[in-house]
Amino acid sequence: MALWGAPILIVLENNHIAQTTPSHLAVAGSIPQRFEAFGIPTTWLDSSDVLEIQSIARDLVGKVRSSQKPQTLIIETARLGTHSKGDDTRSEETLEHLWRTRDPISIQGNRLPEEKRNAINIEVEEAIQSAFHKALHMEEGEF
Amino acid sequence: LSKLARFTVLDSLNKGLFQAMADDPKVILLGEDLLDPYGGAFKVSRGLSSTFPKRVWSTPISEAGITGVAGGMALRGLHPVVEIMFGDFSTLIADQVINHLAKFQAMYHDQVDVPVVIRTPMGGRRGYGPTHSQTLEKFFLGVPGLTVLAPFHLQGDHPLGSPGHLLYQAVTQHNSPVFFIENKLQYLLKLLSPDDLGEFTLINHQSPGLQGFPFYQLSLQSAPPAHLTLTAYGYMAHLAMDAMLRLAYQHEVFCELLVPTQLAPFELAPLIASLQNTQHLLAIEEGTLPLGWGAEVLARSAEALGAGLIKAGRLAAQGEVVPAAGDLEAACLPDVDDIIQKVREMV
Numbered sequence: 001m002a003l004w005g006a007p008i009l010i011v012l013e014n015n016h017i018a019q020t021t022p023s024h025l026a027v028a029g030s031i032p033q034r035f036e037a038f039g040i041p042t043t044w045l046d047s048s049d050v051l052e053i054q055s056i057a058r059d060l061v062g063k064v065r066s067s068q069k070p071q072t073l074i075i076e077t078a079r080l081g082t083h084s085k086g087d088d089t090r091s092e093e094t095l096e097h098l099w100r101t102r103d104p105i106s107i108q109g110n111r112l113p114e115e116k117r118n119a120i121n122i123e124v125e126e127a128i129q130s131a132f133h134k135a136l137h138m139e140e141g142e143f
Numbered sequence: 144l145s146k147l148a149r150f151t152v153l154d155s156l157n158k159g160l161f162q163a164m165a166d167d168p169k170v171i172l173l174g175e176d177l178l179d180p181y182g183g184a185f186k187v188s189r190g191l192s193s194t195f196p197k198r199v200w201s202t203p204i205s206e207a208g209i210t211g212v213a214g215g216m217a218l219r220g221l222h223p224v225v226e227i228m229f230g231d232f233s234t235l236i237a238d239q240v241i242n243h244l245a246k247f248q249a250m251y252h253d254q255v256d257v258p259v260v261i262r263t264p265m266g267g268r269r270g271y272g273p274t275h276s277q278t279l280e281k282f283f284l285g286v287p288g289l290t291v292l293a294p295f296h297l298q299g300d301h302p303l304g305s306p307g308h309l310l311y312q313a314v315t316q317h318n319s320p321v322f323f324i325e326n327k328l329q330y331l332l333k334l335l336s337p338d339d340l341g342e343f344t345l346i347n348h349q350s351p352g353l354q355g356f357p358f359y360q361l362s363l364q365s366a367p368p369a370h371l372t373l374t375a376y377g378y379m380a381h382l383a384m385d386a387m388l389r390l391a392y393q394h395e396v397f398c399e400l401l402v403p404t405q406l407a408p409f410e411l412a413p414l415i416a417s418l419q420n421t422q423h424l425l426a427i428e429e430g431t432l433p434l435g436w437g438a439e440v441l442a443r444s445a446e447a448l449g450a451g452l453i454k455a456g457r458l459a460a461q462g463e464v465v466p467a468a469g470d471l472e473a474a475c476l477p478d479v480d481d482i483i484q485k486v487r488e489m490v
Contacts, residue, residue, distance in 0.1 A: 003203070 001070040002039035009057070009064050010040070010072045015079040020089050035072045046076035048102040078102035152296045152306045153330040156187045156262075159307030160224065163314040164195050167222055170314055172199045173209050174226030184228045185264055185330060206235035210261065214244045217259045217320075224314055230265035230324070231277050244320040245288035256318040262310070266326040266378060266429055267460075267476050272467035278430040278460065280324045284407045284439070290317065291407040293324040293377040295359055297345070298334040305334070305357070309404055312355060324406070326429070329378040343384070352410035360413060362399040363391055369399040370490045371423035374414055374440060376403055379427045379477070386482035394483070396490055398425075409439065415447045422448075423489055424455040429476060432459035458485050 001008060014031065016023045032042040043060060047053055053075060060071045078098045082088040088095070099106075109117050150158075164170045172191060174183060178201045182189030192199035202209045206227055213223035227233055240261065247257045267276030283291055292313055294306030301308040313321040333339070346360040361384065362369060375383040380402045390396040399421070401414045418424055424444055426437030437457035445452055458477045466472045 004200075 005068050006070055007064050007068045008070045009060055010070065012072060012074045013077045014074060015077050017079055019083040019087055032074060040070045040072050042072040042074055044074045048077055048104045049107050050104055150304050150334045151330065152332050153187060155304035155307035155334055156310055157189060159303050159310035160191055162303060163311050164191060164198060167315050169222040171216060171221055171223045173202050173213055173223055175202055175204055175228050177201045177226060183226055188226060206232050207239050210236040210239040213259045214239060214257065217257045218255055222258045222314060225261040227261060227263035229275050230263040230279055231274050233263055233279055240289065240320065241286050245286050248288060248319055257320050258318050260313045260321045260323055262323040262325060264325040264327045266328060267465050267472055268328050270467055270469055270472060273464045276465040281430045281435050283322050284436060289320050289322060289407065291322045291324060292356060292404055293406055295380055295402050295404055296329060296332040296334055298336045309356065324377060326378040332381055348413035350410060350412050352408065353405050356405040358413045359402040360399060360417065363397060366391060366397045369397045369421050371398045371425060371486055372401060372417040372421045373398050373425050373427060374401040375427040376406060379429050382479050383427055383482060385479045390483055390486055394487060396486060398486065411443050415444065418444055418448055418452060422451060422453040424452060425458060425486060425489060427458045427477060427482060429460055431462045432457060433462045435459055454489050456485060456489055458482060
């Protein structure tokens with residue numbers, strides 16, 4: 001990508017776990033150096049805060065556009081639930097801690113006045129219910 | 144036309160690419176060691192980088208990467224052609240082709256076109272050993288969304304010749320992924336002119352399922368009705384034609400030969416029509432015998448004809464690793480003598 005000047009921002013969200021395998025059992029060496037070895041600069045960020053991520057990502061998108069070369073943004077993050085269905089082998093305490101500290105919706109929601117936050121929650125819930133209702137009542141040919 | 148008659152399959156394919164690049168500015172070539180003066184390992188791409196320097200990309204040795212990039216180019220409106228240096232390396236592109244390129248149209252609800260052509264030479268008889276001599280296309284046959292083509296060494300009535308025209312059609316007129324199977328010894332074959340065809344009568348069958356790609360039928364002029372239908376594609380079709388002549392002259396066994404250029408989707412109507420007359424079938428391929436192309440040809444023929452198919456056989460490579468030593472390799476791969484012997488056992 002660097003060789004051919006592909007203008008692309010690669011976002012690597014490191015949630016430190018595969019379906020069930022923690023990354024320390026599966027990754028040796030350095031993740032940033034994997035990109036740097038191919039001539040792709042990396043930026044590292046430990047955050048679940050959309051505003052913080054947005055600010056850094058915007059700068060990087062600008063760099064990609066002006067240089068016409070790739071960049072990588074590595075975001076340390078957390079997986080808050082299962083990969084698929086009943087496959088999360090982590091403890092209740094671990095998950096509860098992650099929800100309390102790493103849930104991006106809570107982090108952003110806590111910045112809003114309660115009234116606005118409630119209005120958004122209602123709007124989202126209604127949109128989901130409406131889509132659910134519509135899907136349930138579709139004829140087969142409309143899928 | 145006399146000049147055309149000296150063309151080889153290699154020349155024809157090279158001209159097909161030239162013409163496609165000249166007529167369609169969206170055609171981009173990607174592959175390893177494509178740049179002149181080398182011009183690709185088997186020279187199908189020779190001269191193209193000199194004429195179209197910005198549209199021929201010599202790539203790193205990363206077949207999956209090249210194929211993935213081509214998929215992206217095609218989604219965004221280009222017409223990429225990928226050269227995989229040896230067919231053996233097509234194992235490395237299987238994920239990109241099967242799980243991505245061939246699925247994009249269905250997964251995006253036919254809102255995208257994926258006009259990618261991936262060309263590669265298969266086949267042995269060059270002493271290249273186990274990992275550079277295989278015929279692996281059977282692993283790509285039957286993948287939904289993937290068309291697999293193999294050229295036939297016919298001059299035909301097209302200025303590019305049949306192989307070059309087939310490639311030209313695939314590159315410029317097809318909007319979904321094509322795997323284009325060439326063969327190392329087939330490259331050297333002279334295109335068959337009407338004079339070269341001599342005692343053969345040629346029919347080009349067409350049917351809607353063939354997407355415009357030819358299905359040839361070769362029979363012997365002034366011969367009695369054929370005893371047996373041969374079917375083969377690519378270089379094996381050339382060997383089958385030799386066997387047909389020797390069977391007729393030396394053994395008075397008469398065959399007709401059906402040569403598909405579209406291996407997948409699998410469309411066999413012209414073969415079935417021939418079998419309704421001969422009731423005897425021999426499918427010939429250079430890939431390994433177990434679970435191969437010939438097995439599917441026989442299954443489909445049996446489904447179509449039932450008791451109308453009296454005898455059916457397959458000839459293919461032995462189910463072993465292709466040896467490097469010349470005599471062992473020759474014993475592993477089917478040749479003209481093997482075809483003659485097998486036919487004589489069957490009729």
